[in-house]
Amino acid sequence: xxxxxxxxxxxxxxxxxxxxxxxxxxxxxxxxxxxxxxxxxxxxxxxxxxxxxxxxxxxxxxxxxxxxxxxxxxxxxxxxxxxxxxxxxxxxxxxxxxxxxxxxxxxxxxxxxxxxxxxxxxxxxxxxxxxxxxxxxxxxxxxxxxxxxxxxxxxxxxxxxxxxxxxxxxxxxxxxxxxxxxxxxxxxxxxxxxxxxxxxxxxxxxxxxxxxxxxxxxxxxxxxxxxxxxxxxxxxxxxxxxxxxxxxxxxxxxxxxxxxxxxxxxxxxxxxxxxxxxxxxxxxxxxxxxxxxxxxxxxxxxxxxxxxxxxxxxxxxxxxxxxxxxxxxxxxxxxxxxxxxxxxxxxxxxxxxxxxxxxxxxxxxxxxxxxxxxxxxxx
Amino acid sequence: xxxxxxxxxxxxxxxxxxxxxxxxxxxxxxxxxxxxxxxxxxxxxxxxxxxxxxxxxxxxxxxxxxxxxxxxxxxxxxxxxxxxxxxxxxxxxxxxxxxxxxxxxxxxxxxxxxxxxxxxxxxxxxxxxxxxxxxxxxxxxxxxxxxxxxxxxxxxxxxxxxxxxxxxxxxxxxxxxxxxxxxxxxxxxxxxxxxxxxxxxxxxxxxxxxxxxxxxxxxxxxxxxxxxxxxxxxxxxxxxxxxxxxxxxxxxxxxxxxxxxxxxxxxxxxxxxxxxxxxxxxxxxxxxxxxxxxxxxxxxxxxxxxxxxxxxxxxxxxxxxxxxxxxxxxxxxxxxxxxxxxxxxxxxxxxxxxxxxxxxxxxxxxxxxxxxxxxxxxxxxxxxxxxxxxxxxxxxxxxxxxxxxxxxxxxxxxxxxxxxxxxxxxxxxxxxxxxxxxxxxxxxxxxxxxxxxxxxxxxxxxxxxxxxxxxxxxxxxxxxxxxxxxxxxxxxxxxxxxxxxxxxxxxxxxxxxxxxxxxxxxxxxxxxxxxxxxxxxxxxxxxxxxxxxxxxxxxxx
Ligand SMILES: [Cu+2]
Ligand SMILES: [Cu+2]
Numbered sequence: 001x002x003x004x005x006x007x008x009x010x011x012x013x014x015x016x017x018x019x020x021x022x023x024x025x026x027x028x029x030x031x032x033x034x035x036x037x038x039x040x041x042x043x044x045x046x047x048x049x050x051x052x053x054x055x056x057x058x059x060x061x062x063x064x065x066x067x068x069x070x071x072x073x074x075x076x077x078x079x080x081x082x083x084x085x086x087x088x089x090x091x092x093x094x095x096x097x098x099x100x101x102x103x104x105x106x107x108x109x110x111x112x113x114x115x116x117x118x119x120x121x122x123x124x125x126x127x128x129x130x131x132x133x134x135x136x137x138x139x140x141x142x143x144x145x146x147x148x149x150x151x152x153x154x155x156x157x158x159x160x161x162x163x164x165x166x167x168x169x170x171x172x173x174x175x176x177x178x179x180x181x182x183x184x185x186x187x188x189x190x191x192x193x194x195x196x197x198x199x200x201x202x203x204x205x206x207x208x209x210x211x212x213x214x215x216x217x218x219x220x221x222x223x224x225x226x227x228x229x230x231x232x233x234x235x236x237x238x239x240x241x242x243x244x245x246x247x248x249x250x251x252x253x254x255x256x257x258x259x260x261x262x263x264x265x266x267x268x269x270x271x272x273x274x275x276x277x278x279x280x281x282x283x284x285x286x287x288x289x290x291x292x293x294x295x296x297x298x299x300x301x302x303x304x305x306x307x308x309x310x311x312x313x314x315x316x317x318x319x320x321x322x323x324x325x326x327x328x329x330x331x332x333x334x335x336x337x338x339x340x341x342x343x344x345x346x347x348x349x350x351x352x353x354x355x356x357x358x359x360x361x362x363x364x365x366x367x368x369x370x371x372x373x374x375x376x377x378x379x
Numbered sequence: 380x381x382x383x384x385x386x387x388x389x390x391x392x393x394x395x396x397x398x399x400x401x402x403x404x405x406x407x408x409x410x411x412x413x414x415x416x417x418x419x420x421x422x423x424x425x426x427x428x429x430x431x432x433x434x435x436x437x438x439x440x441x442x443x444x445x446x447x448x449x450x451x452x453x454x455x456x457x458x459x460x461x462x463x464x465x466x467x468x469x470x471x472x473x474x475x476x477x478x479x480x481x482x483x484x485x486x487x488x489x490x491x492x493x494x495x496x497x498x499x500x501x502x503x504x505x506x507x508x509x510x511x512x513x514x515x516x517x518x519x520x521x522x523x524x525x526x527x528x529x530x531x532x533x534x535x536x537x538x539x540x541x542x543x544x545x546x547x548x549x550x551x552x553x554x555x556x557x558x559x560x561x562x563x564x565x566x567x568x569x570x571x572x573x574x575x576x577x578x579x580x581x582x583x584x585x586x587x588x589x590x591x592x593x594x595x596x597x598x599x600x601x602x603x604x605x606x607x608x609x610x611x612x613x614x615x616x617x618x619x620x621x622x623x624x625x626x627x628x629x630x631x632x633x634x635x636x637x638x639x640x641x642x643x644x645x646x647x648x649x650x651x652x653x654x655x656x657x658x659x660x661x662x663x664x665x666x667x668x669x670x671x672x673x674x675x676x677x678x679x680x681x682x683x684x685x686x687x688x689x690x691x692x693x694x695x696x697x698x699x700x701x702x703x704x705x706x707x708x709x710x711x712x713x714x715x716x717x718x719x720x721x722x723x724x725x726x727x728x729x730x731x732x733x734x735x736x737x738x739x740x741x742x743x744x745x746x747x748x749x750x751x752x753x754x755x756x757x758x759x760x761x762x763x764x765x766x767x768x769x770x771x772x773x774x775x776x777x778x779x780x781x782x783x784x785x786x787x788x789x790x791x792x793x794x795x796x797x798x799x800x801x802x803x804x805x806x807x808x809x810x811x812x813x814x815x816x817x818x819x820x821x822x823x824x825x826x827x828x829x830x831x832x833x834x835x836x837x838x839x840x841x842x843x844x845x846x847x848x849x850x851x852x853x854x855x856x857x858x859x860x861x862x863x864x865x866x867x868x869x870x871x872x873x874x875x876x877x878x879x880x881x882x883x884x885x886x887x888x889x890x891x892x893x894x895x896x897x898x899x900x901x902x903x904x905x906x907x908x909x910x911x912x913x914x915x916x917x918x919x920x921x922x923x924x925x926x927x928x929x930x931x932x933x934x935x936x
Pocket of ligand 1: 189190191192226227228262263264265266270273
C-alpha cells in the first residue's frame with residue numbers, strides 16, 4: 001500500500017491540531033478558579049497552551065522524523081542536497097510567529113484590562129512624582145532623626161504623603177470602576193507574616209477573611225523588605241515594596257479557604273511566610289468580624305493577659321514584643337496551628353525576627369515591629 | 380549565499396620563523412599566556428570546575444527539597460546555597476565558558492593568528508579565578524543570601540561580609556566579561572583574512588558579534604547598580620534603601636537592564652555553536668545563512684528593550700507592563716527563525732548521530748520548550764500568576780541548561796579533536812547524552828506544574844502537597860549529577876590517551892579545520908585563503924577546492 005506523502009502530512013497536521021486543542025483544555029495544570037480573574041487568566045493560558053502544544057509537536061515531530069528518515073547510513077560519505085534557503089518558506093515562518101505573538105499580545109491586553117490592570121488609580125506611574133520630589137524633601141539627616149521615634153510610621157509614610165491615590169497593581173475592573181470597593185483590607189507584609197487590618201471595624205488579623213461575591217480591595221504595604229502577595233487560586237500577585245503602596249482588587253466567587261503565599265525572597269524564613277484566605281458567605285463573614293471586634297474589646301479591657309485565648313494570635317502584633325519573654329510556647333503552638341508552620345521552625349523564626357536586621361537598617365521600625373505598622377495602617 | 384571566488388590577489392603571508400608544529404608545554408597552560416588557544420582552554424577548564432561546584436550546590440538544594448520540611452541545612456545556609464548556585468552558574472560557568480569557546484574559535488575561524496589584544500585577553504581570563512575564589516570564600520565566611528538578583532533592601536540586611544564579597548566578585552567577573560567582549564568585537568571586525576567578508580563568516584562569529592555588543596552595553600549598567608548597592612551596604616547611602624528615601628525598584632531596573640541581556644549573552648554563543656555543528660554533521664548547507672546571522676543581531680537589539688518583563692509584579696505602571704510584554708513577545712520571532720532554519724538544515728541531510736550532533740539535537744528539543752514558556756511568561760496576566768514561582772525556575776533552566784549547557788557540551792564534543800588533537804570516546808559520549816537528557820527533563824519538567832499549582836521559588840520548606848513532584852525533580856538532579864562522571868572521565872582519558880585526531884575528522888569547511896589538530900602556536904603555517912563558503916556542503920566543487928588550499932599551503936612553505 002502506497003499512501004501519497006501529501007495525505008500523510010495532512011493526517012499528521014490534523015492529528016497535531018486535535019491533540020493541541022484537546023490538551024489546551026485538559027492539561028489540568030492550574031489550581032481551582034476562585035475569581036473571575038482566574039477564569040480570564042486560565043482562558044488565556046489555555047489558548048497559549050494550545051498554540052504551544054502545536055509548536056512543540058511540530059518541532060519535536062520534525063526532529064524525530066528527520067533523525068529516522070535522514071540518518072546517515074553506514075558507509076555513506078556523500079553530502080545532502082546543497083539547499084541554502086527558500087525565501088518563501090523563510091517569510092512564512094517569520095510571519096506566522098509574528099501573527100501568533102500579536103494575537104497573544106492583544107488577548108493578554110484584553111485580559112489585563114478585564115482584571116483591572118488599567119484602573120488609573122492602580123496603573124499610573126508614581127515614579128515621576130517621586131523623582132521631582134526627591135531633592136528638596138526628606139534629607140537623610142531629617143529622616144534618621146525621625147526614625148528615632150518608634151511611634152512614627154517610618155517606612156511607609158515619608159514617600160507617600162505626596163501621592164495618596166496611586167497604588168500600583170491590579171485595580172478596579174471596568175465593571176467596578178469609579179465605585180468604592182465593598183470591603184477594603186490593609187495588608188502589611190513583614191518578615192515573616194502577613195498582617196491584615198480592617199479599617200471599617202478596626203480589627204487586625206493574621207489571616208484574611210473576605211465575603212464572597214463582593215468587590216474586595218487590598219492595599220499592600222511592606223514593613224521591612226520586598227515581599228510578594230500571591231493568591232494562586234485567584235491568579236493574583238503583587239510585590240509589596242517598602243515605601244511604595246500597591247493594591248489588588250478582585251471579586252472572590254467561590255467560598256473556601258486558600259493559601260496566601262509570599263513569592264519574593266524575603267529572608268531566611270521566606271518559605272514559612274504563608275497565611276490563609278477565607279472566602280465566606282456574608283453571614284459567616286459578619287459573624288467573624290463581630291467575634292474579632294468582641295475579642296479586640298475584651299483584650300483592650302484586659303491587656304495584661306496576652307495568651308488568653310486561641311484567637312489571640314489573630315491579633316498578633318500587640319503581643320509581638322512579649323513573645324520572647326513571656327510564656328512563648330502557647331503562642332507558638334497557636335501560630336503553628338494557624339499558619340501551618342512547623343513548631344520547631346517557629347522556634348527559630350521568633351528570635352530571628354528582631355535580629356536579622358543589620359545595624360544600618362535596624363531602625364526602630366524593624367526592631368519593634370509592633371507599633372509602627374499598626375499606626376501606619378490605621379492612619 | 381554563494382561565495383566561491385578564489386582570491387588570487389592576496390599572496391600567502393610570510394611563513395612564521397618558529398618551527399611549524401610548535402606546541403605549548405603543559406605547564407604553560409597554567410601561566411599568564413597570551414595565546415588565544417591557551418586562554419580558551421583556561422577559560423573552559425576553569426569554568427567547568429565552577430560548573431561542578433555550582434552543580435554540587437544544586438544537588439544540595441535538591442536534597443533539601445526532597446522533603447517538605449527544612450531539615451537538611453539551616454534556612455540561612457539554604458539561601459546561601461541558592462544565591463551561590465545562581466551566581467556561580469551564570470558568572471563563572473556559562474558566561475566564561477562562552478568566552479572560552481569564543482577565544483579558542485574566533486581567530487581560527489577568521490584566519491587570524493591571535494586576538495586583537497592578546498595581553499588584555501589574558502588579563503580578562505586571570506580575573507575569573509579570583510572572582511570565583513571570593514565567592515567560594517563567602518560561602519565559608521558568611522554566605523550572601525539575597526539570591527543572585529540581590530534585591531535591596533533584603534541584600535542590605537543579610538550581612539555585610541557575604542554581600543560585600545558577592546558584589547566585589549561580580550564586579551571583577553563583569554570587568555573580565557567587558558574586556559572579553561571588547562576583544563571579540565575588535566577581532567571579528569578587524570582581523571579577518573582579507574578574503575573573508577562579513578557574510579562569509581561562520582555563524583558562530585555572527586553570534587559572538589551580537590553577544591559582544593550586549594556585553595559592552597549591558598555589563599557597565601550592572602557594574603553601576605552593584606557599585607551603588609555597595610555604597611548603600613557599606614557607606615550607609617540610600618540610593619536603593621527605602622529607610623533613607625531610596626528606591627529599591629530603581630535597582631531592579633538597572634539590574635535587569637543587564638541581566639535580561641545576560642540570558643542572551645549566555646545563549647547566543649551556543650546558538651552560534653549549533654549553527655556550526657548541525658551543517659557539518661548533517662552534511663548540508665545551513666538553511667538561511669543571512670536570516671540566522673541577522674537574527675542574532677535582532678535578538679541582541681530586542682534583548683536590550685525587554686528587561687522589565689522581570690518586574691511585572693513589581694512597582695511598574697500598566698503602560699510599562701504592556702510595552703515590555705510586546706517587545707518580549709517579538710523576540711520569539713528571530714529565535715523561531717533560528718530554530719526553523721536548523722530544522723530545515725536537518726531536513727533531507729545525512730545526519731550522523733554522534734555525540735556533538737546528539738547534544739545539538741537535544742539542544743533544539745529542550746530549548747524550544749524554554750522558548751515557548753518564555754513567550755507565555757511575557758504575557759502580563761499569566762506572568763502575574765507564575766512570577767517568582769517554580770514555573771520560572773523550570774523556564775530558565777530549559778533555556779540555560781537545555782540551551783546553554785547542551786550547547787557547550789555539543790561544542791566540546793565537536794571541537795575536542797581540534798583543541799586537544801585527540802578524539803573523544805563515542806560510546807561514553809552517548810551515555811553522557813542520554814543521562815543528561817533524561818536527568819534534565821526529569822528535574823525541570825515537573826517544576827512547570829509545581830509553579831502553576833502554587834509553589835513559590837527560593838523556599839526550603841513547602842506545602843506537603845507538592846512532595847511527589849519535588850521528589851521526581853530531586854531524582855532527576857541526582858541523574859544529572861551522575862551524568863557528569865562519564866563526561867569527566869571521557870574528557871580526561873581522551874585528552875591523554877584518546878585516538879589521535881586528523882586535521883579535519885568531521886570533513887568540515889570552516890577555517891579552524893584547515894590547520895593541524897591541535898593548531899600550532901600561531902594557528903596557521905600560511906594564512907588561509909577562502910575558497911568555499913563555510914557551509915558549502917553538497918556542492919561538487921568543495922572537495923577539490925579544499926585540496927587546492929592544502930596544495931597551495933604546502934607548495935608555498
Ligand atoms: Cu515575604
Ligand atoms: Cu528576561
